[in-house]
Amino acid sequence: MRTWLTDAFALDVPVVCAPMAGPGEGPLAAAVSAAGGLGMIGVGAAQTPDWVERHAATARATGRSFGIGLMAWVLDGRPDLLDAAIAARPALVSxxxxxxxxxxxxxxxxxxxxxTQAGNLDEARRAEQAGVDLVVARGAEAGGHGRADIGTLPLLQTVLEHVQVPVLAAGGIAGPRGLAAVLAAGAAGAWVGTAFLGCPEATATPDARRALFAATDTATAYGRVFDVGSRVPWPPEFGGRALRNAYLDTWEGRLDELADDEEAAEQLARARAAHDYDVAYLYAGQGVGVLREERPAAAVLADFARAAPARHRS
Ligand SMILES: Cc1cc2nc3c(=O)[nH]c(=O)nc-3n(C[C@H](O)[C@H](O)[C@H](O)COP(=O)(O)O)c2cc1C
Structure with a gap:
């Protein structure tokens, strides 16, 4: 299966393992890259330049293309993370x-x-004007943080109409059917997070894995409860999609109150330390219903490779 993406990064499968701060560290990126996809390392706000280099070294050891994903709002106060990502010489930085x-x-x-991951056409145009090599059209179904303005398919179609650089699709692409669909639409590949969350190479506690495998197709919710509860200063236009749990049910629609409630913030911090996922968050997208059991990243990628060869925009 050849597309612009596979040619540009010498891949066997047009799939990027999306950067996921937390689960997506060096071992997951390395496993995906070694299997012929493009594995990315998700750099969280609390990481250090040493951490970036250590995890990049794990991915680099595969001898294949890997990437590093950063958050723009974090870099504003932490330019050292961008310096470290550049120094690590990945094939791709987001x-x-x-x-x-x-x-x-x-x-x-x-x-x-x-x-750049874009959640609407304006953002995709800004990315193109900024000079990106590829735009990720990231729809509302996606796991983790981002916009929830538009679903993946309408966003992908709009961005493909108006943007000239190669476009990847993200949000809810959970297997070969989804990959075939976005390739047929004209995407150069898929940017996939949630489908890799059940891999042994992803960083997750056994309790987190159990919760993810038990989640059904309707298990996720989008919003800002966990950011407000954990006092993480995400810009408000970027909420997060996570598994719905008791903490989210309690605080949904009461963000102002939560912002002032120190006991609620402490409860969330304690639950995170104790891996109690009735309270602590687990970010995942609407494709979470496909996760049923632990499968190595190479097996997940081999499954994606079953997507029928399709027309693609070169
Ligand atoms: C647990 C988790 C953590 C994430 N962390 C990051 C991150 O650190 N940086 C980033 O650019 N995107 C992050 N994302 C978003 C992904 O890059 C990607 O947009 C998303 O996973 C694609 O949708 P999908 O989960 O439906 O496949 C994260 C997603 C998840 C599920």
Whole structure:
């Protein structure tokens, strides 16, 4: 299966394992890259340049293309993370969620391909103007943080109509049927997070895995409860999609109250430390219903490779 993406990064399958701060560290990126996809390392706000280099070294050891994903709003106060990502010489860096333009320019100037996840057409156009090599059209179904303005399919169609750089689709692409659909629409590949959450190479506690495998297709909800409860300063336009749980049910629609409730914040912090997922968050997208058992990243990728060869925009 060849597309612009497989040619640009010498891949066997047009699938990027999306950056996922938390579960998506060096081991998952390495496993996906070794199996012929493009594995990415998700860099969280609390990480250090040493952490970036250590996990990049794990992915680099495969000898295949890997990437590093950063959050624009974090880089505004932590330019050292961008320095470390560039120094690690990945094939691709993504900078998403916030004022990405100056960071895109720096990555490009370093000779590294750069991507931005866009949640609406305006953001996709901004990314193209900033000079990205590819735009990720990331729909509301997606796991983790981002916009929830538009579903993946309408967003993908709109972005493909109006943007000239290669486009990947993200949000709810959970297997070969979804990959075939977005390739047929004209995407150069898929940017997949949730479908890799059940891999042994992903960083997750046994309780987290159990909760993910038990989740059904309607188990997720989008919003800001967990950001407000954990006092993480995500820009408000980027909510998160996570498994619905008792904490979310309690605080949904009461964000102002939650922002002032220190006991609720402490409860969430304690639950995170105790891996209590009735309270603590587990970010996942609407494709979570496909996760049923632990499967190595290579098996998940081999499954994606069963997508019928399809027409694609070159
Ligand atoms: C647990 C989790 C953590 C994520 N962390 C990041 C991140 O650190 N940086 C980022 O750019 N995107 C992050 N994302 C978003 C993914 O890059 C991607 O947009 C999303 O997973 C695609 O949708 P899907 O989950 O339906 O496949 C995260 C997603 C999940 C599920």
């Amino acid at each position: 900078v998403s969620f916030g004022t990405f333009e100056p960071h895109v320019r720096r990555v490009k100037d370093a000779g590294i391909a750069v991507a």
